[in-house]
Amino acid sequence: MIESIKSQLDNxxxxxxxxxxxxxxxxxxxxxxYLDDKIVMITSDRVSAFDHILGTIPFKGQILNEIACFWFNKTKDIVPNHFISSPDEQVLITKKAKTLPVEVIVRQYITGSLWREYKQGINGQYGFMLPENLKENQEFDKPILTPSTKAEYGLHDEPISREKIVNSLVDEKIYSKAEKYALQLFDAGQKWANKMGLILVDTKYEFGVYDDELIVIDEIHTPDSSRYWVKDEYIDRYNKGIGQKMLDKENIRKWLIEKGFQGEGIPPKLTDDIRILLSEKYMELYKKLLGEDFVPSVGNVQSRIERNLSKIELLK
Ligand SMILES: Nc1ncnc2c1ncn2[C@@H]1O[C@H](COP(=O)(O)OP(=O)(O)O)[C@@H](O)[C@H]1O
Ligand SMILES: [Mg+2]
Structure with missing residues (x-):
């Protein structure tokens, strides 16, 4: 596998x-x-963290898109979604929705940015108080919702309370439904992950309205929108106070923080070593989560997409 990753570094x-x-x-x-009522959505191999684009990771686009397709298909009977078809490993044709201006984040554990804020004494920013004296990576009794605004590129998403959302951004009925959908999807995601020896730690959902119907859009339960930990190792690592075994984007955040970058200024350039390591992490997650080997599409991605889209007459 490592050979195919190396051969893809420049592709x-x-x-x-x-x-x-x-x-x-x-x-x-x-x-x-954007087409009339559809979107041709191409998942590149770019990786972003702290709202910066950092470079590319071999096969990341394929892995993300295939995981998203897996979940859209698996959850379509619980919550309607934007998926129409996938004409290429890295392309989705979706319904073009009118997007809600918030992201609905569901968390079962205190970690990542929420932990970083909590540790600094920040609490209450979502309209409710987190309990005192939580430890890093501690589990909540039940999932909590920590919504954020959807910022333009270059700006950071900001925490927001439910009250503010329904008073100024989204109709309350619609937002309540989005909350219900988010919790239902999260529950389905947790159950499946658990069966596969993983923990779905937290995740982000985006919603939109299409044909007067609220649907989940964007991506669901991918390693870009979600945190996954290895289940068997959780308790031991938690008790010892050491970091969790992660199979998600937190690996890149960790690498950046080690290099002294936390979102401000110019991010460090990704080395090939970290690009290879991250590619392996994404593959490991794919295999664990879907229960099948990842089959990489080696070679030039742009020309493959071009071929697949011209077959269905989408190129002008
Ligand atoms: N079905 C949809 N209808 C309209 N917009 C969508 C849909 N699905 C995803 N999007 C939007 O497409 C964009 C996907 O690209 P992405 O690289 O995630 O962008 P961003 O940097 O804005 O997060 C997001 O802005 C997302 O909100
Ligand atoms: Mg996005």
């Missing part, structure tokens, strides 16, 4: 140059081409 999808439509949005990770 990753960083930018895309395709004639699909003029209405185009380049996100941190994905490239959206």
């Amino acid at each position: 990753t999808l960083e930018k895309i140059d395709l004639k699909i439509s003029d209405d185009h949005y380049s996100g941190k990770v994905r490239e959206n081409f």
Whole structure:
């Protein structure tokens, strides 16, 4: 596997140059081409952390997109979603929704940014108080919702309370439904992860309205939008006060923090060693979570996408 990762280092999808439509949005990770009521959503191999784009990781786009497809399919009977089809390993055709201006984050453990804030004495920013004296990576009795605003590129998403959301951003009925959907999806995600020897620690959902219906959009339960830990090791590591075995994006945040970067200034350049290591982590997660080997599509990603999209006559 390591050989295929090495051979892909110079073949990753960083930018895309395709004639699909003029209405185009380049996100941190994905490239959206808007059609009348659909989006051609291409998952690049870019990796972002602390809201910065850092570089590319071999096979990251394929892994993310395939995991998202797995979850959209698995949960479609619980919560309606935007998935229409996947004409390529890194492409989704989705319903074009009117997006809610908030991200709904569900957490079962105190870790990551929430822990970093809590440790500094920040509490109450979501409209309720977290208990005192929590320890890093401690489990909550039940999942909590810590929503945030959806910031433009270059700005950070900000914590927001439910009250503020329903008073100024989203109709209360719609937001309540989004909360219910988020908890239902999270429950399904936790149950499946648990069966596969993993913990779904926390995750982020985005919602939108399409044809007067609230649907979940973006990506669900991917390693970019979620934290996954190895279940068997949780208690022991927690009791010893050491970090959890992570199979998600926190690995890159950890590497950056070790290099002295926490979101401000210019991020360090990714070395090939860390690109390879992260690719392996993403593959390990794929295998554990889906219970099957990851089959990498080696070679030039842009030309493969071009071939697959021209087959379904999506190129101008
Ligand atoms: N079905 C959908 N309808 C409209 N917008 C969507 C849909 N699914 C995802 N999006 C938006 O597409 C973008 C995906 O690209 P991404 O790289 O995640 O961007 P960002 O840097 O904004 O997070 C996000 O802004 C997300 O909100
Ligand atoms: Mg995003």
